[in-house]
Amino acid sequence: MSTRNLTGRLAGKSELGVAGFLAVLGVLVIVEAASLPPAIGQFGPIGPDVVPYIVGGLLLVTAGLLAVDVLRGGRGEAESGEDIDLSVPPEWRTVLLLAAAFAANIVLIDTAGFLVSGTVLFWGSVYALGSRRYLRDGLIAVAVTVLTYLLFAYSLGVPLPLGPLDGVI
Template sequence: MHGAAAPKRRGALGLGLLLAAFTGIAIWQVTLIPEPPGYTPVGATAMPAAVAAVLAVLVLAYLVASWRGRSPDALHDEVEGPLPGRVARSAWMVAGLAALVLLTPGFGIGAAGVPAFALIARAFDSRRWLRDLLIGLAVSGALWLLFQQLLGLQLGPFVHWPG
């Protein structure tokens, strides 16, 4: 690659390597999940391992595309470009993920997913808080039912009060 194309490829490769590092951490963390005693049709590591495997394949595909200089980048697209307010968007996204992590131990995974969904929706410009909370409740409830009731994973109650 010559001229202006080289920095594009270097940035994409750097991002790909960062994603690969995060994927490596995810895979390592999956290996630390303890298996429940006794027989369960779907172990506690099944879904996280599947997600980590899919992520690894996607990261590898991104790295190959970056190496070949074909990775998409909205910053350098002549027609499209990044949306304004990237710092605020990132802050809303981080707030949503932080809400999920910080609220789960005290209130349960189901309850923590509701405000996390609304905060992440705000990162994508939604300003309809009540609608987003209701959608978050529906999505979080459906996922909790899927994993807790149908797959038999022990997530705990949908909501539990600290104390």
């Protein structure tokens, strides 16, 4: 019971982070709008900074209202779904591993080519999601990547980068 209370309180507090995010974003938008150079070719009474001011204001107001709501005990309802089990706390480790696999994909795609980065992304994601059948997962990852490459290259006419393998294959 007490652990549930604790997590409940922590979750309530973490939502203040959303309000903070909105506030930071709001300040950013407003500061940026204020620093826009005066429009030379301004066309009509409203310059390019007016709508950003409105949006920034909306961000700040929602940030404030959200903070008040959270402090009063209001809570955003986490999204549910078919494969989602909200009765246990979220496992952020999985998300971190997935983000890492995705980051590896970002780093590798232009250097090592899509065949490598795609395989790493798929295999890494499958690992992050809890599968431990390394060989089968690896084979599937390679197959999916190669098929996708062929599909994009020949059916859609979008060649994905091959990296160092270019010319070899």
